[in-house]
Structures are given as C-alpha cells and as structure tokens.
Amino acid sequence: MEFIRRIKFAAIPIFLTVGLVIFSLVLSSLSTAASYSLEGGRVDLSEWKMNEQPIVPLTGEWSFYWEELLEPQHFQVDAVTPDAEAVYVPRPWTSYQLNGRTLPNEGYATYRLLIRMPNELEPGLTLGLYPKSIASAYRLWVNGSVKGGNGIVGPNRESMTPSSYPEVIYFDPQSGWNELIIQVSNFSQRNAGIWQDMELGTADDISRLRISRVAVQLFVVGIFTIMAIYYVFVYFNYRREISAVLLGLLCLSVAIRTVVLGESTALYLLPHLPWEWAVKAEYLSIAATALLLMLFIHKEYPGDTSIRATKAAGVVLSACMLFFLLTPARVYTYYLSPFTWGVLFPVLMYTMGVYILSAFRRRRGSLMNAIGFLFFTLFAVNDMLFYNNMLATDDLLSIGLLCFLVAQALNLSARFSRAMQESEQLSLKLKQYNRILEQTVEERTQSLRESNAQLSHANARMADIEQFRTRLLSNISHELNTPITSIKGFAKALRDGIITVNAHKYASRIYERSLLLERLIHDLIELTKLETKQVRFAMEERELEPFLEELFQQYEWEMEEQCLRYHSDFTPMTTGIYARIDPIRMEQVFANLISNAIRHTPEDGTITVRSRLYPLEDRQWIAEVSVIDTGSGIPPSMHEHIFERFGQVLEQNEGKPHNGSGLGLAICREIMDYHQGEIGVRNGVHEGSEFYFRLPVYERIEKGATGA
Numbered sequence: 001m002e003f004i005r006r007i008k009f010a011a012i013p014i015f016l017t018v019g020l021v022i023f024s025l026v027l028s029s030l031s032t033a034a035s036y037s038l039e040g041g042r043v044d045l046s047e048w049k050m051n052e053q054p055i056v057p058l059t060g061e062w063s064f065y066w067e068e069l070l071e072p073q074h075f076q077v078d079a080v081t082p083d084a085e086a087v088y089v090p091r092p093w094t095s096y097q098l099n100g101r102t103l104p105n106e107g108y109a110t111y112r113l114l115i116r117m118p119n120e121l122e123p124g125l126t127l128g129l130y131p132k133s134i135a136s137a138y139r140l141w142v143n144g145s146v147k148g149g150n151g152i153v154g155p156n157r158e159s160m161t162p163s164s165y166p167e168v169i170y171f172d173p174q175s176g177w178n179e180l181i182i183q184v185s186n187f188s189q190r191n192a193g194i195w196q197d198m199e200l201g202t203a204d205d206i207s208r209l210r211i212s213r214v215a216v217q218l219f220v221v222g223i224f225t226i227m228a229i230y231y232v233f234v235y236f237n238y239r240r241e242i243s244a245v246l247l248g249l250l251c252l253s254v255a256i257r258t259v260v261l262g263e264s265t266a267l268y269l270l271p272h273l274p275w276e277w278a279v280k281a282e283y284l285s286i287a288a289t290a291l292l293l294m295l296f297i298h299k300e301y302p303g304d305t306s307i308r309a310t311k312a313a314g315v316v317l318s319a320c321m322l323f324f325l326l327t328p329a330r331v332y333t334y335y336l337s338p339f340t341w342g343v344l345f346p347v348l349m350y351t352m353g354v355y356i357l358s359a360f361r362r363r364r365g366s367l368m369n370a371i372g373f374l375f376f377t378l379f380a381v382n383d384m385l386f387y388n389n390m391l392a393t394d395d396l397l398s399i400g401l402l403c404f405l406v407a408q409a410l411n412l413s414a415r416f417s418r419a420m421q422e423s424e425q426l427s428l429k430l431k432q433y434n435r436i437l438e439q440t441v442e443e444r445t446q447s448l449r450e451s452n453a454q455l456s457h458a459n460a461r462m463a464d465i466e467q468f469r470t471r472l473l474s475n476i477s478h479e480l481n482t483p484i485t486s487i488k489g490f491a492k493a494l495r496d497g498i499i500t501v502n503a504h505k506y507a508s509r510i511y512e513r514s515l516l517l518e519r520l521i522h523d524l525i526e527l528t529k530l531e532t533k534q535v536r537f538a539m540e541e542r543e544l545e546p547f548l549e550e551l552f553q554q555y556e557w558e559m560e561e562q563c564l565r566y567h568s569d570f571t572p573m574t575t576g577i578y579a580r581i582d583p584i585r586m587e588q589v590f591a592n593l594i595s596n597a598i599r600h601t602p603e604d605g606t607i608t609v610r611s612r613l614y615p616l617e618d619r620q621w622i623a624e625v626s627v628i629d630t631g632s633g634i635p636p637s638m639h640e641h642i643f644e645r646f647g648q649v650l651e652q653n654e655g656k657p658h659n660g661s662g663l664g665l666a667i668c669r670e671i672m673d674y675h676q677g678e679i680g681v682r683n684g685v686h687e688g689s690e691f692y693f694r695l696p697v698y699e700r701i702e703k704g705a706t707g708a
Contacts, residue, residue: 038062040086044116055201055209061086062194063112066098069155069183070110072144084112092135093193105192105334108155108185115178115200128206129169129180133196136162136188136275141181142171149183151275157187162275162329165264168210170203189279190333210263217263220398224255227405246296247408253292254405257285258398279329284321287339289401290347291317297354301366304358313347340384348377372407376400487514537582537674544577544611544623544697545570551590552609563603569610577613579623579697585671589679592664593627593691600631600689619699626692633683642681643669668693 036043038060045056063084075081087096089111093103129140129147137151137160147170151163186192199206231248235241259266260281267273294313298305320339324332355373358366379400487510552568559566597607607629614622634642643665665679672679672693679693 038089038113041084041112042114042116046116046118048118050202054205055199058113058115058198058200059090060088062089064093064096065110065112066093066096066103067107067155068110069108069153069185070112070181071183072141072179072181075112075179075181089194090196090198091193092191092195103192105190106157106187106330107192108153108160108183109193111182111184111194113180115173115180117173117175117178119175121173121175125173126170126203127173128201128203129171130166130199130201130206130210131169131182131194131196132166132198133164133191134182134184134194135191136164136186137184139183140169141179142169143174143178145171147171153183153185154187155185157330160185160187162186162188164275165267166210166213166262168206170206187330188275189329190336214263214265214268217258217265220402221255221259221265223402224251224258224398224405227409228252228255243296243299246292246299247405250289250292250296251405253285253288254398254401256281257289260285276329279333280324283324283332286344287317287321287324290344291321293351294347297351300369301354301358301363304354304361304363309350313350316343317347344380345384348380352377368407368411369404372404376404379403537585539580539582541578541580541700542583544579544695547579547581547583547586548609548611548625551587555591555594558598559607562598564598564601565604565606567606567608569608571612576700577621577623577697578700579695581675581695582671585674589668589671589693590625590627592668593693596664596691597627597629597631597689601629602631605630613697621697621699622694623697624692624694626690628688628690630688633687634681634689639681643679 036045036048036056038058040061041063043058043060048056064087065082065084068082070081085096085098087093093107093109094105096103129142131138131140134150137149137153139149139153140147148167150165150167152159152161154160182194184193199209201209228248228251231244231251235245235248238244259269260278264278266281267278291314294310294317298307298310320343352370352373355366355370359370377400379396382396382400491510548570549568556566594607601607607627610626610628612624612626614624616622669679675695677693677695679691681689681691683689
C-alpha cells in the first residue's frame, strides 16, 4: 500500500510533463503537418489549400552558394550566376561537403528558394515567414525586395555584426514563382547557417504561432521565476533550509536560460542587450544549473552522495563558468560538445544514480524525485543531441526541469505538511506536558508548603528548645549554685577551723546538700531523656485493681512513720479491667505524688488514694487515680507552673521553697504523655491538694467467661 501511495504521488509530475509535451506538440503541429517536397531549390505550392494547412515548413533542398553574398540582381536573366549546390535545410552548413571537404564554421553564403504559388490568390493576401534561428547574421529578400534580417552580414569578422533571434517577416506573394534569397554570415559562434526550421503561412496563422510560442515560453519562465522567489522567501524565513535557496537559484538559472533561447524573449524585452551577453547567459545558466543540481542533491541526500564528487564537480563547473565569462562566443561555443559530454552528461548520470540509490534505500520522497529527475534527464539528453546537431527536435530542457521542480515542490510541500502536523502534535503534547507540569508544580508547591510549615514548626520548636536550653542552663546554674555554695561554705569553715563545735552536724549538712545535688542532676538527666524520646518503655498489659492495691500497700509503713493517716478509696472493679503500661514508670509517677503529699501534709494529716472509672464506648474506659492530702493546698494560678521544670510552690507560712528539685512533676507529665494519659491537680486554697492522673483502660473478656 505504501508503494502504491508513493506511485500515486509520483504520477503527478508525470502527468504534468506529458501534458506540457502534448501542449508543445499541438502548438508545433501546425508546422509539422503534411509538408511539400523541396527539391533542387524549388517547391511547388500551386495546390496549397491554406484553409486546410495554414503553415508549411520549408524543409528540404535549397540552392546554396558558398562564400557568395548574392542579391536578386545576380539572378537576372542576363546575369552570370555561380553554380549552386543543393543542400538540406534546416541544417548547419558545417554538415555540408563541397568538393570533398566539410565547410568550416566561419564563413558566409547565400541561400535561394523558388516557391510556386497558386495562379489565383486571394486579393490582399499576406504571407509570413518565420525563420526561427539563422546564425549568426542574415539579410532576406522576397521577390527582389528586402524584407528583414538580423545583425549585419559581412564577408569577414570585422564587417559583420551578429544577432540571432526569431523574427516574423511579412510579404505579399505573387501568382506563379516567388523568389526567396537569404544572405548568411557567421564569424562569431559554433553554429552557422539556417539550422532550425523556417515556416511559411498566412500572416494571421504565422502571427498566432509566434504569439503562442512566446506565450508558452513566458508561461514557463514565469513559473520558474515565481518558484525561485518562493523558495528564496522560504529560505529567508527558515535559514536552516539550505535546500530551499539552492532550489530557488536553480529555478532562476533555468528561467534565464529559457528566456534567452527558443523564442529569445529576452531580446524583445531588452532590445539593447548585446548578442554576446545573451549567448554568455545561455552557457553560464546551464553550467550554474548543473552546479546547483550537484549541491542540491548533496544537501538532500548526504548519506548517498560523495563529497569528493561534489567538490570535483564544483571546481570543474566553476572553471567552465569562468572560461565562458573571459572568452568570446567564437571561442567557447566551439567547446560545446566537450562541455556537454565531458561535464554535463556525467553530472546527469551521477545525479540520476544518487536518486535511484536513495529510492532503493527508501529515503523519504526519493521515489518521486527519481521519477521527476528521470524525465529531466531524458529532456536534457534531447537538448544535448539537438544542440550538437544529432537530433532534429527542439529545446525541451525547460519542460523536463519543470517536471523535476514540480516533484521537488510536492516533496517540499509534503515536508512542510509533515512539519506542521508534527508541530501540532508537539503542541498538543506540550499542552499535556504543561498540564502535567502544572499539576506537578501544584503538588510540589503543596509539598513545599507542607515542608515550609513543618520547617516553620521545626524552627519554632528549635526556638523553643533554644529558649528552653537557655532557661535550663540558667535554672541549672541557679539551682546548683545554692547547694554548691552551701557545700563550699561548710567545707571552708571546717577547713579553716571556724567551725569547731558540732562539726558532725555540719558534715551531715554537707552530705545532705550533696545528695540534693545528686538527685537534681539525676532528675535533669531523666527529664531530658524523656523529652528527647531517648527512653524506651517496657509496655505490658496489667490488670488495674491489683496493680493499684500493690502500689498503695508499699507506702503504709512510711505513712505510719510520718504520723499520717493513710486511706484508700478504690471503686470496686469487675475482673478484666486492664491497662497497657510500663509498671516501673507508673510506679515512679505514683511515688512522686505520694512523696509530694507527704512533704506538704502536716502531722496528723490524712492522705487518701482514690480510683474512679469513667466509661467511654465499646468496652473502653478512663481510669482516674488521685492522691489527696490535707496540706496547705496550691493556688489555682500555680496549677500549670508546678508541672514545668523547677516549678515549685512557696510555702505560704515560711516564704521558702520545699526541699526538692522541682523536676518530679515535669518528669511525671512526660511519663503520662508516653502512656497517652494526662496528669493534673485540683483543689481550693487551704483545702489541701488532689493530684490525679488518668489512663485509658479496657475490659478484656477471658476465654470461657460469659457476659452478664
């Protein structure tokens, strides 16, 4: 299917080429219809039906007089006329042989043809002669009158002026025989004589033929010019597309060649253009076309071409162009055959080989290019044979190159279409990626917000920690200063002999202060570990009521020793109420609350341990354990303060702190946080204090037990 699709695309330039060729053949068919026989310099048109065959090609034998510039008076009855040679026209006189020798390019001669017209001619009938190309200067007589010509005819190089382009010559025929005499001289170029068709017809038909041919040439030149401008603009809009500017210059080169050949429209548009420069433009344009073709194919298919071949062709063609510029036409035109077969033909074959190779390698667009270039090659070979007088056709290179350039245009448009499609696809993908990117950015932004919030929280935490550290150092400095000062004072007094009485008592005080200092350091280390999560808890399930009974009983002896009343008020619990706790740490909390109660309760006071259960849901409970004393109580404003580091209550009677570190309750709060519980105090002033802690507990049904 891919091959068929590519063939369909490749068929476009084929049909275009065939159409242009048919169009050209139709235009020329007016002159190539059935012709009359020219023999011995005469043609009989007495039976010519102009309405059926409006144009007659004057192809056949003409009378030829070498190195003679004869005029009508030389052919009068009483004049002495040189012997004539019968030669075939159209054909350059270099193909003629006189006396066993081939005629040279340079020279001069006279052509004569007698034309017999019908005996009865239409009144006011005007005929037209259309000599397409006579090299390289001529002068024409009809029935003894000068009717036209190109340049100045002369017997030598100095006396002649070259000029060669198609021109329509009109004359009024006479019944019977009509005489046509043409003087031709050439000392300026390779071609010489009447080497292209000469056509005879009615004035209207010849004019129509001339106008149609000029129109076709201008049409082709216009196409090449527009394509050249288009490709140059493509390059200026996208500088990386070097192929576009090469293709544009190639179109411009072919347009220049086309406009100076064939109908030579350039000489009508620029009447003052010297003939020499018109010929130079022809040769320079064909060399430039070959050079641009080599550069273009190397740019399009770098993997299939040889850089050495491209450089070699560039050097040779550049040298040829320089040769055309620096030498006159009478020199470089003689080298047309070596230039054609030694330079242009190898370039064509090399380029054709590259296209075929690229088609076999399935390069993109190579099949269409190969088919288009095949037609270009065929028409180029036709022109090579035609201009070397080896084929009697016409100049068709512009049509072949137009086919090739149309194929290139189709490929270029396909490339641009693919680029647009890829651009649209990339645009859609870019939009999708943008949406994904926006979503990613939003997610990352949200993540950054969360990270910033965490960082802000961490910064705040660090600030708190830094503040706490500063305060801790200050507190440590303050708290350690007192016992250290006492120890230093007592020790110095003992050392200096100031204290001599009751030295044992002061030594005991030093010991007590040392114990206080030791306990303070221990509590600070313990609290720091708890706050920084460096303590591992050995959590286990314990039934609550037996555990509380055990704790309560541990302090009965100490209460008696302190002369305090000690009671328990435990809520009766059914078996199966459990808590997940670290028993050692929970005992530490209980012991701290009992110790505080003992310190703040006077003799004959009462300390009560109470437990309560508060139901939640789905066999979940909250257990509250309280230690209630009958001491002086704690003001409500101090309830939060006492759970902070070094938080102490001044005794209202003495105005001094209790003998403690002020860290016990802070440690208890950290322990309760680990157990997902809480600790607090409530009481009224002078009504004693009630310290409590709460724990989540649950009811566990043993296997084999039944519900109530």
